[in-house]
Amino acid sequence: GAVVSQHPSWVICKSGTSVKIECRSLDFQATTMFWYRQFPKQSLMLMATSNEGSKATYEQGVEKDKFLINHASLTLSTLTVTSAHPEDSSFYICSASPGTSGRSEQFFGPGTRLTVL
Amino acid sequence: SQKIEQNSEALNIQEGKTATLTCNYTNYSPAYLQWYRQDPGRGPVFLLLIRENEKEKRKERLKVTFDTTLKQSLFHITASQPADSATYLCALDALGGGNKLTFGTGTQLKVEL
Numbered sequence: 441g442a443v444v445s446q447h448p449s450w451v452i453c454k455s456g457t458s459v460k461i462e463c464r465s466l467d468f469q470a471t472t473m474f475w476y477r478q479f480p481k482q483s484l485m486l487m488a489t490s491n492e493g494s495k496a497t498y499e500q501g502v503e504k505d506k507f508l509i510n511h512a513s514l515t516l517s518t519l520t521v522t523s524a525h526p527e528d529s530s531f532y533i534c535s536a537s538p539g540t541s542g543r544s545e546q547f548f549g550p551g552t553r554l555t556v557l
Numbered sequence: 558s559q560k561i562e563q564n565s566e567a568l569n570i571q572e573g574k575t576a577t578l579t580c581n582y583t584n585y586s587p588a589y590l591q592w593y594r595q596d597p598g599r600g601p602v603f604l605l606l607i608r609e610n611e612k613e614k615r616k617e618r619l620k621v622t623f624d625t626t627l628k629q630s631l632f633h634i635t636a637s638q639p640a641d642s643a644t645y646l647c648a649l650d651a652l653g654g655g656n657k658l659t660f661g662t663g664t665q666l667k668v669e670l
Contacts, residue, residue: 545603
């Protein structure tokens, strides 16, 4: 079945540094991938839609200059948290859909736990 | 404003019983609704998708209903097992399409021996 991987699974960094998270679809091509953030005891909040070959579409309130998204190929999207601060500490999850029509289930990566000291 | 509400209180049931979880929404006209399972520290796992013109969908011990008049979906797990203990999330396609999903807050289910 459709598998999505994320790397790293967890990362601890100092305040002010940048962190890159990779999301890969292992057995299917994804023209669109999604990035979510989840705080403890809360639901997933969509941050942005990553489109292969074009700019990402950010949700309202998400700073595009802080959360840089690059969709380099049909199987890889990266999220870079620039100048991270403790309030950016969260669980970041990506997803992708193998459907071409757009209306299908999403397959999620295992998530990346970011802790900013 | 748009809202997706799931029972925020944890649901504790006994093994073998049927668990029923509720998802209510307002100010949405979703074309489809999905249910996911999430274990602690992991990404969600897709379970079932039901479209607006479908009343009920089944998969093994799982059953989902979708009532667009009541704006509600019910998720049932029959013959529940301790391994079914997890948080269950409902998700709707957001206005604007593009396969964007908006998630409810989730309901934590605990199946006890």
